[in-house]
Amino acid sequence: MNKTVIEVKNLNKEFQIKQKSAGFIGGLSSAFSPKYKHIKAVDDISFTVEEGELLAFIGPNGAGKSTTIKMLTGILFPTSGKMKVLGFNPSEDRQKLAYHIGSVFGQKPQLWYHLPPIDTYNLFARIYELKPKDYKERLDFLVEQFEIQDLLKTPVRKLSLGQRMRCEIVASLLHKPKIIFLDEPTIGLDVVAKQHIREVIKYLNEKEKVTIFLTSHDAGDIETLAKRTVVINYGKIIFDDTTEKLKKNFIKSKVIELVTEEPIKNFDFEGGKIISRTKYSLKVELDTAKNSIDKLLTYAMDNFAIKDINIFDTPMEEIIAGIYREQKV
Amino acid sequence: MSEVKTLQNGSGLFGYKFLKYFEIAKVNYFNSSAYLVNLISRSAIVVIRIWIFTQLYKVSYSISGVSEIGGLTVAMVVWSLMMTQSFQTATRPQLSKLIDEEVKSGTLAYSVNRPYSYILFHFSGFIGRSIPNLFINLFIGSLAAIVLVGPIGFGWKALVFGAVLLLFGYILDFFVSLIIGLTAFWVEDTSAFTWIYSKGQLVFGGLILPIALFPDYLQKIAELLPFSQMYYGAARLIVHFDLSLFLQYFATQLIWILFFGVVAYYLFNKGIKHVSVNGG
Numbered sequence: 001m002n003k004t005v006i007e008v009k010n011l012n013k014e015f016q017i018k019q020k021s022a023g024f025i026g027g028l029s030s031a032f033s034p035k036y037k038h039i040k041a042v043d044d045i046s047f048t049v050e051e052g053e054l055l056a057f058i059g060p061n062g063a064g065k066s067t068t069i070k071m072l073t074g075i076l077f078p079t080s081g082k083m084k085v086l087g088f089n090p091s092e093d094r095q096k097l098a099y100h101i102g103s104v105f106g107q108k109p110q111l112w113y114h115l116p117p118i119d120t121y122n123l124f125a126r127i128y129e130l131k132p133k134d135y136k137e138r139l140d141f142l143v144e145q146f147e148i149q150d151l152l153k154t155p156v157r158k159l160s161l162g163q164r165m166r167c168e169i170v171a172s173l174l175h176k177p178k179i180i181f182l183d184e185p186t187i188g189l190d191v192v193a194k195q196h197i198r199e200v201i202k203y204l205n206e207k208e209k210v211t212i213f214l215t216s217h218d219a220g221d222i223e224t225l226a227k228r229t230v231v232i233n234y235g236k237i238i239f240d241d242t243t244e245k246l247k248k249n250f251i252k253s254k255v256i257e258l259v260t261e262e263p264i265k266n267f268d269f270e271g272g273k274i275i276s277r278t279k280y281s282l283k284v285e286l287d288t289a290k291n292s293i294d295k296l297l298t299y300a301m302d303n304f305a306i307k308d309i310n311i312f313d314t315p316m317e318e319i320i321a322g323i324y325r326e327q328k329v
Numbered sequence: 330m331s332e333v334k335t336l337q338n339g340s341g342l343f344g345y346k347f348l349k350y351f352e353i354a355k356v357n358y359f360n361s362s363a364y365l366v367n368l369i370s371r372s373a374i375v376v377i378r379i380w381i382f383t384q385l386y387k388v389s390y391s392i393s394g395v396s397e398i399g400g401l402t403v404a405m406v407v408w409s410l411m412m413t414q415s416f417q418t419a420t421r422p423q424l425s426k427l428i429d430e431e432v433k434s435g436t437l438a439y440s441v442n443r444p445y446s447y448i449l450f451h452f453s454g455f456i457g458r459s460i461p462n463l464f465i466n467l468f469i470g471s472l473a474a475i476v477l478v479g480p481i482g483f484g485w486k487a488l489v490f491g492a493v494l495l496l497f498g499y500i501l502d503f504f505v506s507l508i509i510g511l512t513a514f515w516v517e518d519t520s521a522f523t524w525i526y527s528k529g530q531l532v533f534g535g536l537i538l539p540i541a542l543f544p545d546y547l548q549k550i551a552e553l554l555p556f557s558q559m560y561y562g563a564a565r566l567i568v569h570f571d572l573s574l575f576l577q578y579f580a581t582q583l584i585w586i587l588f589f590g591v592v593a594y595y596l597f598n599k600g601i602k603h604v605s606v607n608g609g
Contacts, residue, residue, distance in 0.1 A: 105435070108434070110436075110439045114363040123356045127353070
């Protein structure tokens with residue numbers, strides 16, 4: 001039986017946000033009698049994560065995903081509740097825990113902007129107190145796996161977002177963490193870069209047996225990576241089960257946009273519902289339980305002069321609406 | 330592949346612990362000196378100020394009809410101002426602004442959750458960033474001072490004791506700047522505090538007027554304030570060495586460092602529980 005590496009019980013985090021009315025008078029009155037809005041960013045959540053698990057922790061913007069990660073890594077202090085990460089209390093043992101975990105916050109850089117990644121790696125080797133021989137072996141290994149040999153000596157500001165993200169992840173893995181927290185690692189990336197990052201995450205989990213705690217609001221990340229998914233909304237956990245179950249029940253459709261050379265006259269495909277159309281384009285919502293994307297694409301190529309195709313995942317809001325609908329039933 | 334072993338916090342060798350702060354200073358040094366043209370152009374401001382001060386003090390001294398005020402000649406005043414300006418501008422960008430930005434942008438998430446002391450991390454960065462600026466400022470500033478007022482002689486004692494005061498002056502400036510930056514844990518914008526602090530440095534820090542030229546009563550007050558103990562003390566000692574003055578300045582520095590160090594440590598430990606990282 002696997003060991004529990006993350007244990008969260010009745011965790012809460014409340015923020016006080018100062019409210020300010022518009023204009024000079026509003027600003028003056030809020031200075032003398034400040035009014036605060038209390039926000040429950042995380043509302044009484046409990047869950048556990050087993051060693052070697054790849055858990056997707058998903059939800060729309062502002063749902064409480066990042067706040068949860070920041071509490072688990074010791075950056076934020078919870079308002080109440082208990083948590084243990086690798087046996088440490090992150091609020092009390094932040095520095096001790098830091099030797100054993102890694103984190104990547106997709107929207108925030110940790111690499112030095114004007115310097116090449118190798119400078120940041122050398123710095124991290126010292127910060128995590130790695131022995132030179134171990135560091136060299138580890139770096140060589142990661143450079144090869146992440147295919148960043150050509151990027152090592154290029155200043156970070158010259159890297160593309162996808163290249164930078166690969167280098168960011170390497171920075172978080174140098175000290176061989178037992179758990180890695182990935183907060184929106186694919187945000188803003190193009191399809192190819194996303195795929196590359198997903199492969200890397202999969203590799204880490206399967207080959208290196210690293211426990212991965214992944215947050216994302218991209219349904220594609222979850223579908224391809226995680227066996228288990230936790231959905232959080234307004235700070236509350238509304239779903240905690242297998243990704244298979246989530247897909248079967250709530251990620252039932254994909255939106256496919258077809259752009260054609262000539263006007264589309266007759267579109268008739270089982271499971272495909274037209275949701276919008278212009279003279280030269282068509283947006284189709286495909287029920288993936290009834291038909292596959294492959295078949296729809298074959299049908300489109302056979303019947304229309306296709307100029308461009310775009311495939312969109314089910315928006316997170318729709319997945320959440322589906323979960324709420326089921327809970328009400 | 331062999332297991333990468335990390336030394337646990339508290340059980341590591343002192344060498345390992347020390348080396349991480351050295352490396353942080355080194356990376357900051359390289360990051361700060363990445364663009365030589367920027368570095369040199371930043372020093373140009375020191376030259377412009379020195380030129381203005383030279384004109385101002387030459388006129389003031391000639392109107393007064395004296396060659397020395399408070400024991401300082403025009404050349405000593407200009408060299409002293411060149412040094413205080415060089416020492417202080419070397420710390421740019423201001424640490425308080427960097428911490429404020431760290432809290433606002435959310436990159437605090439990275440700087441807090443690493444196995445090091447947050448305060449020492451910023452101190453190493455502060456020193457690493459300041460070194461290349463300091464040397465370029467002093468080099469260009471000295472050339473300007475030689476051209477404008479000619480060289481002045483200072484002995485090894487003045488340089489060594491001045492360097493000690495400068496090092497402790499940097500530590501003092503670091504703690505005050507850190508405290509201002511840490512207020513970002515509570516207030517939305519720290520720029521007002523930074524503005525007050527820099528104006529305090531300007532008036533009482535010997536950046537535009539050496540404290541030796543102040544009236545006696547004001548000089549005594551200014552010498553007790555932390556502003557004068559950051560960069561003026563070192564500059565004053567280098568242009569006109571006086572051992573008793575060194576001891577007086579050094580003792581004042583130590584008291585302020587101890588005071589602000591304790592306040593900074595307390596504020597960090599209190600503030601970290603209060604932090605709300607922006608952007609989730």
